[in-house]
Amino acid sequence: MRGAILYAPGDVRFEERDDPRIIKPTDAIIRMSATCVCGSDLWPYRGFNPTAEPSPMGHEYCGIVEEVGREVTSVKPGQFVIGSFFASDNTCPICRAGYQSSCQHAEFVGGAQAPVLRVPLADGTLVATPGVPSKDMIPSLLSTSDVFGTGWFAAEAANVKPGMTVAVVGDGAVGLLGVLSAKQMGAERIIAMSRHEARQKLAREFGATDIVTERGDEGVARIKDLTNGIGADAVLECVGTQESMKQAIGSTRKGGYVSYVGVPHGVQLEGQELFFAHVHLHGGPAPVRRFLPKLIDLVLNGKVSPGKVFDLTLPLEQVAEGYRAMDERRAIKTLLCP
Amino acid sequence: MRGAILYAPGDVRFEERDDPRIIKPTDAIIRMSATCVCGSDLWPYRGFNPTAEPSPMGHEYCGIVEEVGREVTSVKPGQFVIGSFFASDNTCPICRAGYQSSCQHAEFVGGAQAPVLRVPLADGTLVATPGVPSKDMIPSLLSTSDVFGTGWFAAEAANVKPGMTVAVVGDGAVGLLGVLSAKQMGAERIIAMSRHEARQKLAREFGATDIVTERGDEGVARIKDLTNGIGADAVLECVGTQESMKQAIGSTRKGGYVSYVGVPHGVQLEGQELFFAHVHLHGGPAPVRRFLPKLIDLVLNGKVSPGKVFDLTLPLEQVAEGYRAMDERRAIKTLLCP
Numbered sequence: 305m306r307g308a309i310l311y312a313p314g315d316v317r318f319e320e321r322d323d324p325r326i327i328k329p330t331d332a333i334i335r336m337s338a339t340c341v342c343g344s345d346l347w348p349y350r351g352f353n354p355t356a357e358p359s360p361m362g363h364e365y366c367g368i369v370e371e372v373g374r375e376v377t378s379v380k381p382g383q384f385v386i387g388s389f390f391a392s393d394n395t396c397p398i399c400r401a402g403y404q405s406s407c408q409h410a411e412f413v414g415g416a417q418a419p420v421l422r423v424p425l426a427d428g429t430l431v432a433t434p435g436v437p438s439k440d441m442i443p444s445l446l447s448t449s450d451v452f453g454t455g456w457f458a459a460e461a462a463n464v465k466p467g468m469t470v471a472v473v474g475d476g477a478v479g480l481l482g483v484l485s486a487k488q489m490g491a492e493r494i495i496a497m498s499r500h501e502a503r504q505k506l507a508r509e510f511g512a513t514d515i516v517t518e519r520g521d522e523g524v525a526r527i528k529d530l531t532n533g534i535g536a537d538a539v540l541e542c543v544g545t546q547e548s549m550k551q552a553i554g555s556t557r558k559g560g561y562v563s564y565v566g567v568p569h570g571v572q573l574e575g576q577e578l579f580f581a582h583v584h585l586h587g588g589p590a591p592v593r594r595f596l597p598k599l600i601d602l603v604l605n606g607k608v609s610p611g612k613v614f615d616l617t618l619p620l621e622q623v624a625e626g627y628r629a630m631d632e633r634r635a636i637k638t639l640l641c642p
Numbered sequence: 643m644r645g646a647i648l649y650a651p652g653d654v655r656f657e658e659r660d661d662p663r664i665i666k667p668t669d670a671i672i673r674m675s676a677t678c679v680c681g682s683d684l685w686p687y688r689g690f691n692p693t694a695e696p697s698p699m700g701h702e703y704c705g706i707v708e709e710v711g712r713e714v715t716s717v718k719p720g721q722f723v724i725g726s727f728f729a730s731d732n733t734c735p736i737c738r739a740g741y742q743s744s745c746q747h748a749e750f751v752g753g754a755q756a757p758v759l760r761v762p763l764a765d766g767t768l769v770a771t772p773g774v775p776s777k778d779m780i781p782s783l784l785s786t787s788d789v790f791g792t793g794w795f796a797a798e799a800a801n802v803k804p805g806m807t808v809a810v811v812g813d814g815a816v817g818l819l820g821v822l823s824a825k826q827m828g829a830e831r832i833i834a835m836s837r838h839e840a841r842q843k844l845a846r847e848f849g850a851t852d853i854v855t856e857r858g859d860e861g862v863a864r865i866k867d868l869t870n871g872i873g874a875d876a877v878l879e880c881v882g883t884q885e886s887m888k889q890a891i892g893s894t895r896k897g898g899y900v901s902y903v904g905v906p907h908g909v910q911l912e913g914q915e916l917f918f919a920h921v922h923l924h925g926g927p928a929p930v931r932r933f934l935p936k937l938i939d940l941v942l943n944g945k946v947s948p949g950k951v952f953d954l955t956l957p958l959e960q961v962a963e964g965y966r967a968m969d970e971r972r973a974i975k976t977l978l979c980p
Contacts, residue, residue: 397870397872397895398872398895398896398897401895401896401897401898402897403896403897403920405920406896406897406918406920408871532735533746534735534736544913546913549913557735557736557739558736558739558741558744558926559736559739559740559741559744559929560739564913564917567914567917568913568914568916568917569913569914570913571912571913571914572910572911572912572913573910573911573913573916574909574910575882575884575887575902575906575907575908575909575910575911576905576906576907576909578906578911578923578925579902579905579906579925579926579927580744580926580927581926582741582743582744582926582927583924583926584922584923584924585916585922585923585924586921586922586923587916587917588896588917588918588919588920588921589917589918589920591897
């Protein structure tokens, strides 16, 4: 089969790779219905993470089970399944506490920008839908595999509750779905920080009540203006840079909550500043598996349409253009069809 | 009157100062029943914080109201009162959210190592006991003013719940009262990290089930050993150094909670390490005012004896020796009697 391989910054190729096959008896093989490019794929694409050797790319997936290992009991060939980018056994104490992305046996699921994928720990990782969903449901279902699950975690980790004022730093797909998640959790006021018209529009569609275009100290001042000088109850940091983290913490009211869900790059938190900011801080790799049943349900019941973050759809073989469009911010997120 | 003044590192003097008086109509003047030396007083005493000019010391207090400003309505002369080291109006949105130490009108209450003290914002800051308590209750009641309230906040900020495994980094008075607080909140297992026999003994008396004497990476490994490789559900960081913070975060299970209640000195948190540690982090200046009614109640009902952390009692005029004893770790905490 052919799949996406990153050779060096800016150099994604669609090339022949070995066909995935069952390696362990707990594996499953999935024929992809759709996959996509993640904001986090842009870190190595932009050279912020080193690429030591050619790397199969992609970690968001949904599709039809083709084959399962002999120990797999919860899914079977022919079923439509979705899984997280971290395979998890879903039985260890960390999983039971709801942190499947830090499962004691966690394995990163890589190489999903391809027509076929091997998923380890299939029983603990994959969630099957009641039937095979219609084609128009695929983008939203695919989003639960990472980007919606991560936006949901951002809102949950920031303790969003009914009636709260929430601010979202970052207007990428995760930030936008953070807005949607906060809305679902009953936030009364949702302030999206964005300076791109198309993204502002989608943020409003997802539930944003206010848009702040300023950044940095000016962005913080604007959030304070909008909240009687207090700051937001909950702030979702959906970028992962020092500036965005600083902006998030500064925008939060004393005693409020800051979540961060993008892998931080170059972020340093000074202890005393954090101490007097008096915030709650929580984040990390989103434990998407915890949320999958709920999010799939929201999608299948038509309550939400997170698939709207895909504003560019390409055949899988044009994956390189999918990266370029996101890198140049011409697209929010690229859907890839095998 | 005479009170404690810090001139330079190691140089505390008991000297003549102006008598406190009502400055604002919201003030109260208190005649101190007892005061004490705080672990945080040792930062400037040891030269970690600069002392630009001679500074009146002390911020823990309880005593009898002598006089109130004309706008004070909730306390009156003759009442026994306790307050926090941060005066707060207790009505602003931050106070109502339970973060009185970050009140929009917060004022630090300094100069409490003296026979008389001015407390600003008396209505929002002071809590009166039902009657004048007996002398033997004074140490425990005094402790609610800061050290017990801070230990309590450490346990609360680390989300301690019934059945949890809790670790406490730091065997100072705050750490020891973190142990007591975790016990009160129903923790099943409480691991105190301490290498001092007298403190270990008090930790056990307060509810510690295990003692870990190792520090740093070895301390982390020991906590992992004791928790099936998982880490503690909640870890209370009660020191404020880079090493203690690292030890606390490393000792916590993925998805668990870390609190920090000592002003951090030289602490830097690296974003990516924190991200993959996957912990909740919360701390800051303890909002003692929130806890005062509850803690006073626990003391007056004889449920707890937090005053046991005072293992040295001196006349106020020997305040310098009180500092020395704590600096040299001969005493856990010094009670001072005016």
